[in-house]
Amino acid sequence: MKNKYLYLAAFAALSAFSGCEPEFLERPPQDTLVDANFFKTNDQVLAASAPLYTVVWKDYVDKSYWALGDVRGGTLQRGFYDVFKNDVMFRTSGVDVSNVEAYRSFYVVVGQANTLIQNVNRYAGDAVSQEIKNHAIAEARFMRAMAYFFLVSNYGPVPIIENNLELLNNPEVARNTVETVWEFITRDLQFAAANLPATPVQPGRITNWSAEGMLAKVYLTRAGVESSGGTLKQEHLNRAKELSERVITMSGKSLLPNYADLFRWPYDNNNESLFEQQWVFTSEYGYANTMVSQLNYSNDIAAGSDGWGGDLSASWWMLSLYDGLIRDNGTRPGFTLDQRLKATFMLPGAHYPEISQTARDAAGKEFLQELVFPAPGANDDFSYANVKKYVVGKARDVGGQATQQRYPNNTYMLRLAEMYLIYAEAALGSSASTTDAKALEYFNKVHTRAGLAPFEGPLTWDDIFEERAKEFAVEGLIWYDLVRLHYSNPQKAYDIIKSQDREIFLIRPDRMPNPTGWTFTKSATSNERTATANSGNFQLPIPDVELSQAPNLRNDPVPYVFKD
Numbered sequence: 001m002k003n004k005y006l007y008l009a010a011f012a013a014l015s016a017f018s019g020c021e022p023e024f025l026e027r028p029p030q031d032t033l034v035d036a037n038f039f040k041t042n043d044q045v046l047a048a049s050a051p052l053y054t055v056v057w058k059d060y061v062d063k064s065y066w067a068l069g070d071v072r073g074g075t076l077q078r079g080f081y082d083v084f085k086n087d088v089m090f091r092t093s094g095v096d097v098s099n100v101e102a103y104r105s106f107y108v109v110v111g112q113a114n115t116l117i118q119n120v121n122r123y124a125g126d127a128v129s130q131e132i133k134n135h136a137i138a139e140a141r142f143m144r145a146m147a148y149f150f151l152v153s154n155y156g157p158v159p160i161i162e163n164n165l166e167l168l169n170n171p172e173v174a175r176n177t178v179e180t181v182w183e184f185i186t187r188d189l190q191f192a193a194a195n196l197p198a199t200p201v202q203p204g205r206i207t208n209w210s211a212e213g214m215l216a217k218v219y220l221t222r223a224g225v226e227s228s229g230g231t232l233k234q235e236h237l238n239r240a241k242e243l244s245e246r247v248i249t250m251s252g253k254s255l256l257p258n259y260a261d262l263f264r265w266p267y268d269n270n271n272e273s274l275f276e277q278q279w280v281f282t283s284e285y286g287y288a289n290t291m292v293s294q295l296n297y298s299n300d301i302a303a304g305s306d307g308w309g310g311d312l313s314a315s316w317w318m319l320s321l322y323d324g325l326i327r328d329n330g331t332r333p334g335f336t337l338d339q340r341l342k343a344t345f346m347l348p349g350a351h352y353p354e355i356s357q358t359a360r361d362a363a364g365k366e367f368l369q370e371l372v373f374p375a376p377g378a379n380d381d382f383s384y385a386n387v388k389k390y391v392v393g394k395a396r397d398v399g400g401q402a403t404q405q406r407y408p409n410n411t412y413m414l415r416l417a418e419m420y421l422i423y424a425e426a427a428l429g430s431s432a433s434t435t436d437a438k439a440l441e442y443f444n445k446v447h448t449r450a451g452l453a454p455f456e457g458p459l460t461w462d463d464i465f466e467e468r469a470k471e472f473a474v475e476g477l478i479w480y481d482l483v484r485l486h487y488s489n490p491q492k493a494y495d496i497i498k499s500q501d502r503e504i505f506l507i508r509p510d511r512m513p514n515p516t517g518w519t520f521t522k523s524a525t526s527n528e529r530t531a532t533a534n535s536g537n538f539q540l541p542i543p544d545v546e547l548s549q550a551p552n553l554r555n556d557p558v559p560y561v562f563k564d
Helices: 005-012 042-053 055-071 082-088 097-123 130-155 164-168 178-195 208-225 236-252 260-264 291-294 318-320 341-342 416-428 436-447 461-472 478-489 490-499 544-549
Strands: 076-077 271-277 313-314 351-360 366-372 412-416 507-511 518-523
Touching: 005 366, 042 055, 042 097, 042 130, 042 416, 055 076, 055 130, 055 208, 055 291, 055 478, 097 130, 097 164, 130 178, 130 208, 130 478, 164 412, 178 416, 208 236, 208 412, 208 478, 260 341, 271 416, 271 461, 313 318, 313 351, 341 461, 341 490, 412 416, 436 461, 461 478, 490 507
Parallel strands: none
Antiparallel strands: 076 313, 271 412, 351 366, 507 518
């Protein structure tokens, strides 16, 4: 069962994180938690940091998690919903919901992390141990680094804000250069790694391994940010290898034997996880997982009338990565079974015993059965490969802990599997291919867990990229892999995007309910199937509401001046 500590602590501290304004210029909360009376004990300080695992990320996780990370990255396509179609074809504007909500959420995290740091330093009483003070500050700096990771990856130069109080007297905030934002992220994570424990102080809390894992990812990215002539910076590649291997060999973490179990309830805080957003079933909207409502393809499998993902599907490009699944633009004579496919996307005829489905007999009477993903009807123009990952079913499937827009399952932000592939990519570095034994070993830890034969090499960047796409689809990551590539090899990033078929297609099984094959056909209803890629695609527009309130954001960025 899920540990409730984070929700209870977050609820106790709710007032400190309520009343968020619609713009990123978050003001320090003027309420009881700014008072010295709250930070008297270790438990109170830990309670104050708990909302950083939940409510402050709400607007991002609800939709932007997959809209930015997967729809823009090409692993998901959206059939009809025009707002998100802009993400499919890189027409995102300063008013699009996924853009506005993400930007706001990231700066809410920054603002509330800053407030926590200031409050701990100012108000923590003598009964609070130095270890817990450092722990809470380390959590805040880790979360702030995560927020800036997404900000700089999506928006390029952005304002670095460490002190909300100073911001009150300086509303003309400026953007800072990409290089200094990445340095700021690195420093925050280094502090977190040095001050977090090796084991969580409470279930679900981050550890030094969470911080070192994120540092490995940051150094891998910085190798491209600071590349020269397309050659990655070797110093950063070495650090990425070192840190990822430390997490692999020293953290005590291990891959779950069965990939599908990563997303079967209750999977929260399992031994593969390094950092999760901690959601719970509660009447408090801000602390429950609402992303599931966005992903459910039908009310028939939802806890309420919230099956809003009926037109959300794997892209044609995404399905093409599964060996032999799409062949000759249509027929499927047979393919190597990658176990991640069924755990991530539903094809007609797929059975999911852990999920209940409302079905109807010939007379229209409803009954419950295990989920059998439906075939397209005779008059349907198309059917989708809808999302399975994170979909956990009705209330009865999760111990009664779900209602409409309130699901209890956590959202992954960092898994051990990523450490294996980070090591492999860092070992490859600027080379066209590698036969490095450890890189192949680590790559195959992930690859063979999916039920596939060992990959013999040599290993290329494309191999690692496609493996990451299959491993982390619908986990909001693939776009950031393209961003990382774009820093050092923009043309290759454009070529990948231009090669991705991102539009509607038809799937038909050869029989139901247990098909042996499917036919895949590109829909004639969509002629625009690929996106035009250029440098402008790699920097989202700052939301219009922000530009209107902080016009200096239109100016050229300046380097950030570090205080130490």
